[in-house]
Amino acid sequence: MLKKRNKKGKYLCSKTVDVAIASVCIVILFYHILVCLEKYLSKRTRVISELKPSHLEVLPSYTFCPGFTNFSYKDSVFEAYNTSRLRFVYNGDFFNNGTDPIRVYREATHELSELISNITIECLATPSSNGRCYEMRINSSKIHSPIISVTINGKASFYVYLHFPGQFGYINSASKIPINLSDKLYNRYYKLKQIVLCGPPCSTLDIFSGMPHRSVHKDPHQSYMKLYMKTTIRVKTSIIDYSADTMLGEIGGSTGLLLGISLMKSGIKIKRWIMGNEDE
Known part of the structure; x- marks a missing residue:
């Protein structure tokens, strides 16, 4: 009689542990599902930035x-x-x-x-010869307040290249500003943003239109525009950070893990039963 009671008590204790483990796993699973749904519905995006040659990438169109x-x-x-x-x-x-x-x-x-009378596209052939060039470096340790402008008074027509110190030889590192006699040039960096009507993720194009230069054309009956482009451009792609596939993968992985934990005791029992039969 005592053995039967002990056996029944062990059985109830075992079932209680099984139910407790299964309940905890179900609670954790539902909580993880809610977290995954919250991340999916937030529609957060991330930007992937990469460098590509300009002749291999889709370039912006020109509409006249x-x-x-x-x-x-x-x-x-x-x-x-x-x-x-x-x-x-x-x-x-x-x-x-x-x-x-x-x-x-x-x-x-x-x-x-x-x-339009004609359009000319100039591609890179060989680096141009600039003669003797002089680099001016601003020592930030000597300046104790933010710089608002740099004014250069010249005696001749020349070019100014803006680049990282010591990298003038890299053709993609310099931005070119033409300085002509009898011209006053004021440069201001600004950014043009497209107004897009599509939801994320959406392809957009950021155009950095810095260093505008205008001068009088020799022929009063002609207009003229020239845009400088770098041979390597930076492409930014906006994608959804947490997609439906990622959500389903996380939920499926958690379900499998918690299901395995909840069935671990049953697996041990099956193993003991198999080992017991082999011993007999």
Whole structure:
């Protein structure tokens, strides 16, 4: 009778331990699921930055528009169709005996040949010869307050290269500023950000438009623009830091681990039973 009671007590104690272990594992699992869901719903992103050659990467597009109001449309065309720019472009109330509005729009706007005469793309061949160059280093230990400007008065036309000290020889390390006689040049660093309407992760393009330079063109009937680009560019990709696959992987791993812990005692019992049968 006493043996039966002891056996029953051991059985109840064993079941109590099993239930306690399973309950703790279930609580931990539900808590981990809540943590994973919170991280997934937060939609946090991270940025991957890498260097790529400019000729192997997707470069920004160039869109040319006649951006001045007095040149954007040909008012004479609107007059020929018995309408006006205000009615046709801004009010949208153009009606003229069934005339195709697309045809009127094409005639009243400019072709690309009316805007651009030629485009030249200059690729890297060999480093240019600059003659004798002089490097100025600012000793930060001698300056006790933030620098707001550096003014250079020159006696001739020259170039200024901004680079890390000692790295002028690296072609991708220097930013070039042309300084011309009879010109006053003021440079200001600024950043243009695109307004995007898509949710994260989203591809955006950060354009750093520093060191603007403007001077008078020799031909008053021509416009001129030149952009300097580095041969190696930094590409930034924004991705979701915690995706659905990551969440499912974490939950699945935790489930397997806790399930193994909860069944550990059963495995020990099965092993003892097998070993006992072998001994017999």
